Amino acid sequence: xxxxxxxxxxxxxxxxxxxxxxxxxxxxxxxxxxxxxxxxxxxxxxxxxxxxxxxxxxxxxxxxxxxxxxxxxxxxxxxxxxxxxxxxxxxxxxxxxxxxxxxxxxxxxxxxxxxxxxxxxxxxxxxxxxxxxxxxxxxxxxxxxxxxxxxxxxxxxxxxxxxxxxxxxxxxxxxxxxxxxxxxxxxxxxxxxxxxxxxxxxxxxxxxxxxxxxxxxxxxxxxxxxxxxxxxxxxxxxxxxxxxxxxxxxxxxxxxxxxxxxxxxxxxxxxxxxxxxxxxxxxxxxxxxxxxxxxxxxxxxxxxxxxxxxxxxxx
Amino acid sequence: xxxxxxxxxxxxxxxxxxxxxxxxxxxxxxxxxxxxxxxxxxxxxxxxxxxxxxxxxxxxxxxxxxxxxxxxxxxxxxxxxxxxxxxxxxxxxxxxxxxxxxxxxxxxxxxxxxxxxxxxxxxxxxxxxxxxxxxxxxxxxxxxxxxxxxxxxxxxxxxxxxxxxxxxxxxxxxxxxxxxxxxxxxxxxxxxxxxxxxxxxxxxxxxxxxxxxxxxxxxxxxxxxxxxxxxxxxxxxxxxxxxxxxxxxxxxxxxxxxxxxxxxxxxxxxxxxxxxxxxxxxxxxxxxxxxxxxxxxxxxxxxxxxxxxxxxxxxxxxxxxxxxxxxxxxxxxxxxxxxxxxxxxxxxxxxxxxxxxxxxxxxxxxxxxxxxxxxxxxxxxxxxxxxxxxxxxxxxxxxxxxxxxxxxxxxxxxxxxxxxxxxxxxxxxxxxxxxxxxxxxxxxx
Numbered sequence: 004x005x006x007x008x009x010x011x012x013x014x015x016x017x018x019x020x021x022x023x024x025x026x027x028x029x030x031x032x033x034x035x036x037x038x039x040x041x042x043x044x045x046x047x048x049x050x051x052x053x054x055x056x057x058x059x060x061x062x063x064x065x066x067x068x069x070x071x072x073x074x075x076x077x078x079x080x081x082x083x084x085x086x087x088x089x090x091x092x093x094x095x096x097x098x099x100x101x102x103x104x105x106x107x108x109x110x111x112x113x114x115x116x117x118x119x120x121x122x123x124x125x126x127x128x129x130x131x132x133x134x135x136x137x138x139x140x141x142x143x144x145x146x147x148x149x150x151x152x153x154x155x156x157x158x159x160x161x162x163x164x165x166x167x168x169x170x171x172x173x174x175x176x177x178x179x180x181x182x183x184x185x186x187x188x189x190x191x192x193x194x195x196x197x198x199x200x201x202x203x204x205x206x207x208x209x210x211x212x213x214x215x216x217x218x219x220x221x222x223x224x225x226x227x228x229x230x231x232x233x234x235x236x237x238x239x240x241x242x243x244x245x246x247x248x249x250x251x252x253x254x255x256x257x258x259x260x261x262x263x264x265x266x267x268x269x270x271x272x273x274x275x276x277x278x279x280x281x282x283x284x285x286x287x288x289x290x291x292x293x294x295x296x297x298x299x300x301x302x303x304x305x306x307x308x309x310x311x312x313x314x315x316x317x318x
Numbered sequence: 319x320x321x322x323x324x325x326x327x328x329x330x331x332x333x334x335x336x337x338x339x340x341x342x343x344x345x346x347x348x349x350x351x352x353x354x355x356x357x358x359x360x361x362x363x364x365x366x367x368x369x370x371x372x373x374x375x376x377x378x379x380x381x382x383x384x385x386x387x388x389x390x391x392x393x394x395x396x397x398x399x400x401x402x403x404x405x406x407x408x409x410x411x412x413x414x415x416x417x418x419x420x421x422x423x424x425x426x427x428x429x430x431x432x433x434x435x436x437x438x439x440x441x442x443x444x445x446x447x448x449x450x451x452x453x454x455x456x457x458x459x460x461x462x463x464x465x466x467x468x469x470x471x472x473x474x475x476x477x478x479x480x481x482x483x484x485x486x487x488x489x490x491x492x493x494x495x496x497x498x499x500x501x502x503x504x505x506x507x508x509x510x511x512x513x514x515x516x517x518x519x520x521x522x523x524x525x526x527x528x529x530x531x532x533x534x535x536x537x538x539x540x541x542x543x544x545x546x547x548x549x550x551x552x553x554x555x556x557x558x559x560x561x562x563x564x565x566x567x568x569x570x571x572x573x574x575x576x577x578x579x580x581x582x583x584x585x586x587x588x589x590x591x592x593x594x595x596x597x598x599x600x601x602x603x604x605x606x607x608x609x610x611x612x613x614x615x616x617x618x619x620x621x622x623x624x625x626x627x628x629x630x631x632x633x634x635x636x637x638x639x640x641x642x643x644x645x646x647x648x649x650x651x652x653x654x655x656x657x658x659x660x661x662x663x664x665x666x667x668x669x670x671x672x673x674x675x676x677x678x679x680x681x682x683x684x685x686x687x688x689x690x691x692x693x694x695x696x697x698x699x700x701x702x703x704x705x706x707x708x709x710x711x712x713x714x715x716x717x718x719x720x721x722x723x724x725x726x727x728x729x730x731x732x733x734x735x736x737x738x739x740x741x742x743x744x745x746x747x748x749x750x751x752x753x754x755x756x757x758x759x760x761x762x763x
Binding site: 036042211225227230 | 682
């Protein structure tokens with residue numbers, strides 16, 4: 004059974020990606036199970052989706068913990084442990100990452116020896132960081148890597164799953180996706196299904212008796228001040244507002260007042276400063292700035308500092 | 319016949335469409351909304367001749383569903399979790415009216431704390447309402463059960479509303495290959511709804527009401543509802559048989575897998591049953607005599623079929639994806655009452671509670687359950703009820719509690735904190751002598 008996991012952000016089409024790949028496998032005669040997984044829905048939030056494909060009946064369900072292929076559509080997720088990008092990797096797992104960085108770079112960053120295939124960001128100058136075609140492109144690349152899906156089947160699956168798109172958008176998706184498929188030809192068939200493990204190779208289950216705790220601890224509530232400061236909502240951003248101080252007229256209040264998260268402050272010189280640890284990338288400041296001094300720029304795929312370990316994190 | 323990929327929600331909507339539901343009172347809730355969206359698109363596009371009304375709450379939605387059903391139209395509706403609870407008063411009422419309609423419930427754990435993911439406490443809250451319950455394990459199952467449910471609810475011997483239950487996420491948003499039956503054959507199978515004496519025509523006004531009654535008539539009418547539910551067992555079997563003849567898929571009230579020669583048997587319901595099936599396959603390969611008993615009907619409760627299937631088994635492990643607070647697993651409790659005093663009842667009846675709030679049950683936990691059952695068979699001692707919960711999970715919870723300032727972090731390694739809200743910071747918490755808490759924040763790097 005093929006087990007394939009897509010990671011991206013809400014709005015990047017990971018659900019669509021899993022549907023395209025699922026449909027492509029299905030059209031090739033496989034049994035298929037595909038599904039997205041997310042929490043409270045929010046644009047920019049890390050989400051993942053998965054595809055199982057097999058010639059046998061698929062009885063397993065839910066999160067794929069031991070993937071054969073992991074696709075990372077947005078490499079900024081590699082910095083966020085809760086995104087769970089590297090959960091369940093073993094030597095057999097192949098990674099496909101959309102990134103401007105090299106495979107060696109990511110092997111070192113993630114501290115893994117896995118085969119990593121880089122899919123270059125296919126649009127150099129992006130007008131929207133959400134890159135609406137990215138899901139389709141990732142699905143197409145994955146289809147080629149499996150070696151099970153022909154180019155024509157992929158095209159059929161793309162047309163089926165993207166049938167709601169307008170012609171222009173559909174054409175763009177098809178062009179980019181089929182190019183991505185072709186670009187993977189050198190690695191065609193590199194992803195293979197894992198063999199069944201004998202029972203004794205599974206990790207032992209370490210059940211515990213959950214202890215009785217006083218209600219002061221065991222009620223699911225938070226009683227602490229300033230907890231919102233702990234939430235680094237800057238990781239939600241797909242677009243970044245950048246102030247051009249040559250254009251900023253120093254009005255000092257419009258952007259900072261409109262910011263719904265109070266993350267624009269005004270410094271001693273009367274110039275606004277954005278707290279990127281907290282800015283969610285809503286772009287309201289961009290719209291409100293009277294001299295249009297704030298640009299909306301796609302989040303670069305520059306990895307920031309590695310801040311927490313990924314051990315023990317479930318996707 | 320060819321198959322298509324459908325989500326559980328899509329399969330549920332197809333069931334309502336093929337059954338030619340006339341009326342759908344609706345109210346959205348995650349993870350059910352896609353059912354309503356799908357139906358509404360079909361209605362707008364002219365693919366489905368049906369009236370949909372978006373109501374102001376699930377309580378109104380259920381009232382409208384019951385009221386419409388007793389005026390002679392075929393009704394479908396859908397909800398989940400908090401929505402089902404909000405409608406609870408009308409679940410009892412509409413079942414008491416003997417209003418025949420079908421409702422999909424997309425199972426989701428109940429608040430608080432809040433979750434979007436699946437467990438069965440929502441549907442089990444409806445257990446005693448008079449609604450019959452069919453529990454699905456696959457997307458095909460959902461479509462087919464919806465069709466069967468219409469036959470069951472409209473059968474003059476039964477005339478009780480039916481819930482078709484599907485698990486959130488694990489089925490609702492999961493696509494699987496589904497065969498959509500031919501419309502004509504479905505029409506032959508279900509046929510038009512004959513409401514008998516429950517009719518309403520605008521130009522022939524009639525009064526229709528439920529009386530306020532004392533204990534004696536109340537007892538009679540409530541008990542008649544119970545008898546109708548019990549009768550539904552036999553009616554269900556007939557319908558399932560007919561369905562199998564027509565469509566080639568058989569849905570007995572309980573499904574047994576590798577049970578005949580099994581020593582140890584898993585008992586459970588819902589989508590995780592297929593995971594248990596996979597575990598059975600692997601355990602069988604390793605030479606272990608293990609089987610699965612999956613409930614499809616929970617109400618009415620197929621007690622006879624269950625005790626027959628479990629007769630002379632050595633050990634049974636009930637996996638409850640629910641918890642009756644202060645008692646334990648609901649399925650375990652019910653099974654104990656069904657087996658008690660029966661000849662050949664299994665000596666060991668062990669309770670496992672798992673999969674609460676969407677928590678996965680990985681295959682190795684099924685293996686461990688079998689180990690536990692085999693050990694119990696040897697010693698003859700039934701193990702204590704067990705929550706499927708690992709030491710690593712406990713550690714994660716302790717970290718969350720540390721963030722919430724509930725416990726000191728002296729024993730907690732906060733560098734591996736796993737929470738969507740804490741990405742770059744860890745917390746040092748100290749509790750001073752006045753028991754006030756103070757928090758400082760630092761970057762981990």
